[in-house]
Amino acid sequence: MGTLSTTFTGLEFVNPFVLASAPPTESKRKILKAFEAGWGGVVTKTIGLHPVENVAGPKTIFQRSSEEKPYVSRTKRPDTVSHSSWNWELISDQALELWLPDLEEIKTTYPDRMLIASIMAGAGGEEEMNNWKKLATACVNVGCDALELNLSCPHMDRKDMGAHIANDEDIIRSILKAVTSVVSVPIWVKLTPATSTLVDAAGAAYEAGASSISLCNTFPSLPLMDPETLKFEVEVDGLVTSGGLGGLAILPQALQRVSDIHRAYPDKAISGIGGIRGFREAFNFIVHGAGNLQVCTAAMEEKGSGGVGVKLIQELTQDLSAYLDRKGYGSIEEFRGLARERIVEHSQVRRKSETYNGGFEVSAEAS
Numbered sequence: 232m233g234t235l236s237t238t239f240t241g242l243e244f245v246n247p248f249v250l251a252s253a254p255p256t257e258s259k260r261k262i263l264k265a266f267e268a269g270w271g272g273v274v275t276k277t278i279g280l281h282p283v284e285n286v287a288g289p290k291t292i293f294q295r296s297s298e299e300k301p302y303v304s305r306t307k308r309p310d311t312v313s314h315s316s317w318n319w320e321l322i323s324d325q326a327l328e329l330w331l332p333d334l335e336e337i338k339t340t341y342p343d344r345m346l347i348a349s350i351m352a353g354a355g356g357e358e359e360m361n362n363w364k365k366l367a368t369a370c371v372n373v374g375c376d377a378l379e380l381n382l383s384c385p386h387m388d389r390k391d392m393g394a395h396i397a398n399d400e401d402i403i404r405s406i407l408k409a410v411t412s413v414v415s416v417p418i419w420v421k422l423t424p425a426t427s428t429l430v431d432a433a434g435a436a437y438e439a440g441a442s443s444i445s446l447c448n449t450f451p452s453l454p455l456m457d458p459e460t461l462k463f464e465v466e467v468d469g470l471v472t473s474g475g476l477g478g479l480a481i482l483p484q485a486l487q488r489v490s491d492i493h494r495a496y497p498d499k500a501i502s503g504i505g506g507i508r509g510f511r512e513a514f515n516f517i518v519h520g521a522g523n524l525q526v527c528t529a530a531m532e533e534k535g536s537g538g539v540g541v542k543l544i545q546e547l548t549q550d551l552s553a554y555l556d557r558k559g560y561g562s563i564e565e566f567r568g569l570a571r572e573r574i575v576e577h578s579q580v581r582r583k584s585e586t587y588n589g590g591f592e593v594s595a596e597a598s
Contacts, residue, residue, distance in 0.1 A: 233555025234562050235548055237271075239523045240417035240442040240500050242345050242376055246271040247563060248513070248547050251504055251525035252349035252379060252421070254291065255539045257323060259333035263340060265539040269548060272345030274419075274445075274525065277322035277381045278330050278370070279351045280362050281389075288467040290320040292454065293478075293532055304455060305464045313508070315480035316528040317454050317465070319386050319472060322351055327366065331373050338374035346374065347419065351381040353391040354402045360409040371414045378416060380406060383423040383448035385475045394423035394451070400435035407439035417442035419502055424481075424488045425451050430495045443500035444492055445525065447485040449475025478528035482506030486519050490574050493520025497571060508543075510550035517563050518570040 235246040249272040250256050250265050257276040265273055295311035296303050303314050323330070338346050348370035352362035367378055382403065384393030396402045403420070410418055420436040422429060424447035433444045451473050454464045463471045485505025492501055503521030507513050508529040516524055526547075530540030551563070560566055581587060 233552065233560050235271075235552055235555075237522065237563060239502075240377060240419065242272075242417060244271040244345055244523070245343060246548050246551070247522065247524050248544055249273060249345070249347070249502070249523060249525045250530060250539065251527040252277050252381065253527040253531070254320070255527060255530045258325075259337060261537065261539050262337050262346075264537055264541075265544075266337070266341040266344045268536075268539060268541040269544045270344070270539075272347060272376075272523075274347040274349050274379050275323075275330070275334070277349040277351045277384070278325075278327055278366060279322050280327060280366065281353075283321050283324040285321050285324065286319060286467050289465050291316060291318040291531070292465050293317075293528075294455075294464075294480075304457075313479055313528075313532060315476055315478040316449075316531065317452065317474050317476055318449070319465075319474035321386070322381070322384065327369060331369055334370060334375055335373040338376075345376045347377045347379050348375040349379040349381050349421070351384070351392060352406075353389060354396045354399075354406065355391045359391065360405065363406055363409045364413045367410045367414045371416050376416060377419060377442070378410065378414065379419040379421050379445055380410065381421050382406070383421045383446075385423065385425065385449055385451040386473050394425060394448075397423040397432060398426050398428055400432060403432060403435045404439040407436060407441060411440040419443040419445045421445040421448055423448055424484065424505075429488060430491050433492050433496065433499075437496060437499050443502050443523070445502040445504060446492070447481060447488050447505040449477040450481055450484065452476035477505065479506045479508060479512075482512060482515075486515055489516060489521055490519040490570070493568060494571055494574060497568065510547060510554065513547060513551065514554070517567050519574075520568045520571065522563070522567055 237244045237247045252274040256273045292305045294314045296314045297311040350366040353359035382397040387393035420441040501521045502523040503516030504525040507526045531538045
């Protein structure tokens with residue numbers, strides 16, 4: 232029988248499924264409920280040092296579509312299916328001093344589950360580097376197993392934070408140098424997918440000491456406007472700004488980014504994020520190289536779970552276990568990266584005038 236347990240960045244996960252840094256991990260209450268439900272780990276909602284105040288209106292919406300009325304809208308209509316989530320929510324508004332005792336209690340209560348603290352500071356000089364050090368040291372000292380550096384938030388006003396700095400390899404190196412100088416736990420770096428230099432940024436992060444790259448965070452985007460009312464589907468005083476698109480809508484793009492990183496750095500770790508609603512999506516991240524799987528939108532959408540995906544984690548683990556047994560795999564490592572050699576340059580795909588001289592054969596174990 233296959234095992235759900237995985238070793239990722241040197242940490243032992245009871246299963247590879249993790250709640251991503253987002254509303255499902257915004258409080259001690261939610262994280263404890265998530266671990267009780269069976270999640271293998273959580274990445275906390277991003278913790279910072281600067282004051283945070285969210286917009287005066289809805290922070291997250293869920294967009295849906297249907298066959299009869301295939302337009303995408305948050306408007307509730309019969310027979311619709313999930314299309315995506317959209318949010319313009321900022322990082323945690325809970326102060327570090329309040330997070331620390333909560334983190335300690337969570338880890339003490341569930342010592343076999345992996346607790347990863349997401350942290351964020353700026354890049355404006357020595358003071359901000361010290362802020363990274365302060366956040367890292369504080370979270371590790373209360374028991375966090377790893378850190379995830381948020382270099383990917385798509386809607387930060389400060390230009391030295393989040394996705395604004397994810398393309399700057401020198402800044403990536405300086406932040407990792409600061410963090411790795413004060414802690415020795417695994418460091419995951421969450422990069423923005425909205426860049427043409429993602430592979431280079433990932434390479435800089437790995438070279439500077441990152442244990443893993445986490446991607447994809449949400450894609451920069453805007454909500455839709457209703458053609459009759461001329462109102463955005465989420466706005467405050469008629470105004471809106473860039474937010475993040477997540478959920479099923481970003482799945483193929485997220486897989487592309489994961490594949491790009493894995494093909495460039497096949498021996499490095501990747502935590503896959505973006506559109507996982509069930510086993511099939513998780514499977515696709517694994518075959519493109521991810522050894523760890525983060526979930527957000529599907530957990531938030533589950534009714535009656537308090538936004539932490541109680542039924543979802545049961546389905547994910549049951550379906551993965553059944554797949555391992557059906558295919559005879561001992562763990563996900565036996566099929567991780569299986570797709571790598573089949574992703575090629577466009578010019579390498581056979582043209583109509585060319586003769587077919589054989590193809591990819593799936594082994595008995597992978598068939």
